[in-house]
Amino acid sequence: MLAGTIFLRAANFIDACYIVAFSLFIYGMSGLTGPRTAVRGNKIAATGMAIAVIATLLTPHVLSGSSTPWLIALGLVLGTAIGIPAARNVRMTAMPQMVALFNGVGGGAVALIAWIEYRHRFGGTFALKTEIPTLFAAIIGSISFWGSGIAFGKLQAILPSRPIKLPLQAVVNLGLFAIAVASAIILASGTHSQALFILGILVTAALLGNMLVLPIGGADMPVVISLLNAFTGLSAAATGIALNNTAMIVAGMIVGASGTILTNLMAKAMNRSVPAIVAGGFGGEIAAPAAGGDEDRGPVKSTTAQDVAIQLLYSRQVVIAPGYGMAVAQAQYAVRDLEKALESKGVRVLFAIHPVAGRMPGHMNVLLAESQVPYDLLKSMDEVNPEFQRTDVTLVIGANDVTNPAAKNEPGSPIYGMPILEVDKSKSVIVLKRSMASGFAGIDNPLFYEPETSMLFGDAKQSVTDITAAVQAL
Amino acid sequence: MTTITEIAILVLAAFVGFEVISKVPNTLHTPLMSGTNAIHGIVLLGGLLLMHEARGILEHVILVIAITFGTINIMGGFFVTDRMLEMFKRKPEPAPAAVEGASADGAGPDGAARPPEQTPRGGAP
Numbered sequence: 001m002l003a004g005t006i007f008l009r010a011a012n013f014i015d016a017c018y019i020v021a022f023s024l025f026i027y028g029m030s031g032l033t034g035p036r037t038a039v040r041g042n043k044i045a046a047t048g049m050a051i052a053v054i055a056t057l058l059t060p061h062v063l064s065g066s067s068t069p070w071l072i073a074l075g076l077v078l079g080t081a082i083g084i085p086a087a088r089n090v091r092m093t094a095m096p097q098m099v100a101l102f103n104g105v106g107g108g109a110v111a112l113i114a115w116i117e118y119r120h121r122f123g124g125t126f127a128l129k130t131e132i133p134t135l136f137a138a139i140i141g142s143i144s145f146w147g148s149g150i151a152f153g154k155l156q157a158i159l160p161s162r163p164i165k166l167p168l169q170a171v172v173n174l175g176l177f178a179i180a181v182a183s184a185i186i187l188a189s190g191t192h193s194q195a196l197f198i199l200g201i202l203v204t205a206a207l208l209g210n211m212l213v214l215p216i217g218g219a220d221m222p223v224v225i226s227l228l229n230a231f232t233g234l235s236a237a238a239t240g241i242a243l244n245n246t247a248m249i250v251a252g253m254i255v256g257a258s259g260t261i262l263t264n265l266m267a268k269a270m271n272r273s274v275p276a277i278v279a280g281g282f283g284g285e286i287a288a289p290a291a292g293g294d295e296d297r298g299p300v301k302s303t304t305a306q307d308v309a310i311q312l313l314y315s316r317q318v319v320i321a322p323g324y325g326m327a328v329a330q331a332q333y334a335v336r337d338l339e340k341a342l343e344s345k346g347v348r349v350l351f352a353i354h355p356v357a358g359r360m361p362g363h364m365n366v367l368l369a370e371s372q373v374p375y376d377l378l379k380s381m382d383e384v385n386p387e388f389q390r391t392d393v394t395l396v397i398g399a400n401d402v403t404n405p406a407a408k409n410e411p412g413s414p415i416y417g418m419p420i421l422e423v424d425k426s427k428s429v430i431v432l433k434r435s436m437a438s439g440f441a442g443i444d445n446p447l448f449y450e451p452e453t454s455m456l457f458g459d460a461k462q463s464v465t466d467i468t469a470a471v472q473a474l
Numbered sequence: 475m476t477t478i479t480e481i482a483i484l485v486l487a488a489f490v491g492f493e494v495i496s497k498v499p500n501t502l503h504t505p506l507m508s509g510t511n512a513i514h515g516i517v518l519l520g521g522l523l524l525m526h527e528a529r530g531i532l533e534h535v536i537l538v539i540a541i542t543f544g545t546i547n548i549m550g551g552f553f554v555t556d557r558m559l560e561m562f563k564r565k566p567e568p569a570p571a572a573v574e575g576a577s578a579d580g581a582g583p584d585g586a587a588r589p590p591e592q593t594p595r596g597g598a599p
Contacts, residue, residue, distance in 0.1 A: 022487075025513055026490055026494065028509075029494050029495075029506075029509065029510070029513075030494050030497075032494075032498060032502060032505060032506050032509055033494070033497045033498050033499070033502070034499075034502075035499075035501065035502065035559075035562045038502060038505060038559045038562060039556065039559040039560060039562075041509075042505070042509050042552060042555045042556055042559055043556070045509060045512070045513060045552070046512070046552040046556075049512070049513070049515070049516065049548055049552070052516060052519060053518065053519065053522070056519045056522045056523060057522060059523065061526055062522060062523060062525070062526055063526070064526050065526045067534070068525050068526045071525055071534055071537070071538050071541075072521075072522060072525050072541060074538055074541075074542075075521065075537070075538045075539075075540070075541025075542045075544075075545060076541060076545050078538075078542040078545070079518075079541065079542040079543070079544065079545020079546045079547075079548075079549060080545055080549050082542070082546050082550075083545060083546035083547070083548070083549035083550035083551075083553070084549050084550065084553055086546070086550050087549070087550040087551075087553035087554035087557065088553065088557070090554065092558070092561075095504065095508075095554070095558070098550070098554060099504075099507060099508050099511055099554075101550075102508070102511050102512070102515075102546065102547050102550045102551045102554070103511050103514075103547075105543035105544075105546045105547050106511070106514050106515050106517060106543065106544065106547035108539075108540075108543045109515075109517045109518065109520075109521060109540045109541075109543035109544040109547065110517050110520075112521075112536050112537070112539060112540035112543070113517060113520040113521055113524065113537075113540050115536060116524050116528065116533055116536055116537060116540075117520075117524070119533065120524070120527055129477045225507070226507060229507055229510060229511050229514070232511075232514045232517075233510065233513075233514045235517075236514045236516055236517040237484060237487070239517055239520045240480075240516075240520075241477075241480050241481075241484070243519075243520055243523055243524075244480070245519055245520070245523070246480075246483060247516060247519065248516050248517065248519055248520065249480060249483050249484055249487065250483060250487040250490075251513050251514065251516040252514055252516060252517070253483075253484050253487035253488050253491060254487050254488075254490055254491035254494070254510070254513065255491070255510040255511075255513050255514045256488070256491065257487070257488040257489070257490075257491025257492050257495070258491045258492070258494065258495035258506070258510050259507075259510060261491075261492060261495045261496060262495065262503065262506070262507060265503075353500070355500060360503075360504055360507070361500075361503035361504055361506075361507055362500060362501060362502065362503030362504035362505070362506075362507075363504060365500070365501040365502075365503075365504065366504045366505075366558055366561070369501075369558075369561040369562050370561050372561075375501070375562070378501065380500050
């Protein structure tokens with residue numbers, strides 16, 4: 001009797017801790033809505049996480065058994081020893097792949113936990129209420145783990161970032177999905193089969209995760225990363241239902257909901273639907289990069305850093321439109337120096353940030369914040385588009401598809417309808433580019449052949465540094 | 475807890491998630507994503523709760539890996555978000571200059587005390 005009371009008290013205490021924990025998640029995340037409160041918001045959420053973990057460790061029986069505490073400690077120490085140095089050392093330019101990686105391990109944890117759940121709870125008297133969320137978590141967690149792995153590979157350039165297409169992709173994906181769902185139904189209806197769980201659920205979902213992300217091109221990565229993040233959140237919430245854990249349900253679902261919103265925002269910014277992106281590639285039929293067939297567009301004007309500097313100094317307003325190329329070249333500090341040099345000569349400088357520039361939502365903002373570009377110079381697409389008419393020179397640094405006027409003018413173009421930075425409206429455009437290769441979408445950019453456009457070929461960082469030096473010398 | 479209670483919690487949490495996130499400015503999308511990314515590391519709790527029930531080497535190994543993964547997700551996620559957000563924190567100094575025209579005050583360079591586009595619930599601890 002007494003023991004029962006003590007147990008009850010302990011359980012209430014744990015539940016109270018969970019309520020505190022998820023309140024802190026919500027409060028912390030609402031802090032992320034403004035740059036001033038964001039740092040604190042993140043710390044508040046982290047505190048909530050610490051409380052949730054400690055409360056779990058205090059739960060009766062959790063540390064029972066001679067080896068249990070050591071194995072738990074081993075996992076926690078290993079995870080900390082890997083996670084913190086990785087987070088500390090990652091370059092800001094490599095942030096998308098880091099986020100993909102952290103997301104992937106989360107999905108992996110979900111899938112593994114679902115596997116253990118399956119081994120323990122199925123085939124006996126356990127209710128569908130446990131089985132259905134567990135199977136859901138296993139499928140989605142596994143998709144998220146493998147999908148994030150592929151996304152990481154593409155962003156880290158281990159895998160080619162161009163869409164990798166397989167014949168009958170859609171049919172194969174549908175087939176895999178059907179197998180996973182059918183296996184889940186068979187398992188939930190009472191069959192206990194370890195082999196079916198591993199093959200039908202985990203392996204099938206793993207293949208599906210690979211197949212879903214392989215055909216996705218680099219430009220669609222922000223959408224995919226955000227989608228996989230939402231997936232992992234949903235699967236964590238499902239695990240929470242299976243384990244009767246409120247903190248997991250709330251935390252997982254908040255991530256699922258916010259990830260879904262973010263995914264939709266990204267997709268909208270590209271005027272594409274999420275299913276179309278998941279179905280793969282831009283338009284599908286343009287698998288081969290249009291490398292050779294561009295000559296009919298007319299000649300391309302190329303220029304020098306010296307000429308660019310003169311042109312910039314004659315300007316009243318300059319807009320810089322950065323893209324993934326700036327991240328690749330690590331040119332954010334050089335760009336900041338150029339901005340300062342121009343400001344000191346009385347030229348107004350703005351930055352035009354396309355919502356999907358780069359490989360992650362807000363990628364450009366993070367890089368420019370790193371190099372300390374003032375916050376108020378970063379203009380979103382809607383703010384900056386009316387500015388282009390008043391702009392003397394627009395510098396396009398490593399951006400391609402997000403400036404492609406074909407999205408407005410050529411109904412046949414695969415990106416037709418995508419909102420773009422209307423750089424072609426400015427008096428002149430200078431495109432910093434490594435070579436004439438087309439963007440990640442593999443689409444030719446008519447902007448380069450416009451009479452007011454000139455190209456400055458070379459490494460973006462070097463080019464920007466040269467321009468800055470020339471500006472300062474003049 | 476009954477299933478219906480849990481589903482109620484699930485649905486309410488979804489609305490909270492929608493509500494909180496729809497206010498986040500574009501600039502903070504990356505930290506937001508990496509912050510929420512850290513939060514789903516909560517699945518770590520599942521590994522902790524199941525460890526004492528594990529039988530045999532295989533299950534122990536799987537759970538140690540799951541706990542490791544969950545911890546990487548949490549630690550890495552929060553840490554990297556903090557790093558990113560610290561970069562944004564230095565930014566606001568010049569920001570008041572941009573809104574100066576709107577408030578027509580000429581408060582000088584120390585106008586930072588005025589919170590320009592903060593959410594109205596300013597009284598945070």
